[in-house]
Amino acid sequence: xxxxxxxxxxxxxxxxxxxxxxxxxxxxxxxxxxxxxxxxxxxxxxxxxxxxxxxxxxxxxxxxxxxxxxxxxxxxxxxxxxxxxxxxxxxxxxxxxxxxxxxxxxxxxxxxxxxxxxxxxxxxxxxxxxxxxxxxxxxxxxxxxxxxxxxxxxxxxxxxxxxxxxxxxxxxxxxxxxxxxxxxxxxxxxxxxxxxxxxxxxxxxxxxxxxxxxx
Numbered sequence: 001x002x003x004x005x006x007x008x009x010x011x012x013x014x015x016x017x018x019x020x021x022x023x024x025x026x027x028x029x030x031x032x033x034x035x036x037x038x039x040x041x042x043x044x045x046x047x048x049x050x051x052x053x054x055x056x057x058x059x060x061x062x063x064x065x066x067x068x069x070x071x072x073x074x075x076x077x078x079x080x081x082x083x084x085x086x087x088x089x090x091x092x093x094x095x096x097x098x099x100x101x102x103x104x105x106x107x108x109x110x111x112x113x114x115x116x117x118x119x120x121x122x123x124x125x126x127x128x129x130x131x132x133x134x135x136x137x138x139x140x141x142x143x144x145x146x147x148x149x150x151x152x153x154x155x156x157x158x159x160x161x162x163x164x165x166x167x168x169x170x171x172x173x174x175x176x177x178x179x180x181x182x183x184x185x186x187x188x189x190x191x192x193x194x195x196x197x198x199x200x201x202x203x204x205x206x207x208x209x210x211x212x213x214x215x
Contacts, residue, residue, distance in 0.1 A: 014052050016042040021049075021063045026111040030060055030119050060119075064126050067112045068133045074103050075138045082145040089154040090199060090207075093167075097195030100138075101171050105191065110182030139164045146206075158206045166205075170198035 020042035024033045035056055039046040053059040078099040082092055103109060116127055142164035149155040155163075174194045179186045186194075 010052075013042070013044055013048060017044060017049055017052055017059070018063055018066045021059050022067060022108070022111070025060060025063060026115050029115075030056075030122060035059075060123070061126065064112070064116070064123075064130065065133075067108065068130050071103065071109055071112070072134045072137055075100060075134070076141055078103065079138065079141040079145060082142075082149070089149060090203060093199040093202065094192070094195050097167070097171050097198050098192045100168070101175050101186075101191040101195055102188075104172055104175055105179060105182070105186055107182070110179075114181060135168075139168060142167060153208060155206045156208050163202075163206055167198065167202050170201055171195060174198075 017038065021033075021038045024038045024041060028034075028037075033056070035049050036046050038059070039049050042049070049059065053062060078096055081096050081099070084092060112130075116123075116130060120127060139161070143160035146155060146158060146163045146167075147160040150158055150160065171194065174197075175186060175191070178184065178190070178194075
């Protein structure tokens with residue numbers, strides 16, 4: 001086996017362990033999750049898990065980090081849609097809002113948040129880590145786009161960071177209530193309706209005085 005294939009194989013095993021570990025932790029919680037079960041679901045030997053991660057606590061932290069990175073990448077890609085020159089700003093905001101709501105209501109996103117809530121006393125620092133790595137960075141990306149839209153005249157009278165926080169709250173608040181921590185499915189049409197209502201409220205506060213100038 002070449003060195004490149006060996007490295008690729010090690011990476012593949014690591015990723016398989018992380019995926020399996022997330023599923024097991026989400027299903028059973030940290031304390032009840034067995035490394036032997038994680039290894040079996042990953043299709044590797046139990047010592048392989050320890051070779052990659054050392055112990056179960058380190059594995060848990062790496063799982064949270066990996067899921068946070070996945071969520072961040074998805075959300076940042078969505079926010080980038082605001083950079084497009086068209087369609088009109090309301091349509092762009094609705095599209096972005098809908099996709100952010102979809103990211104928020106993904107099964108894995110709910111599972112991560114429930115897992116953090118369950119294990120908050122054991123890993124209190126991870127809530128701050130996830131917020132810093134996902135929510136804060138997505139908020140910063142939104143703020144950057146809102147600042148750009150404000151300079152172009154498509155938005156007005158806003159503090160970008162505060163506006164990003166409010167936009168996110170207008171989306172996630174209703175979704176949180178309707179989905180009941182992910183136990184109730186919120187359909188695509190309902191998510192879009194939430195996004196449209198959020199955007200209309202947002203634009204009532206921050207849209208241009210002459211709405212025909214939105215572009």
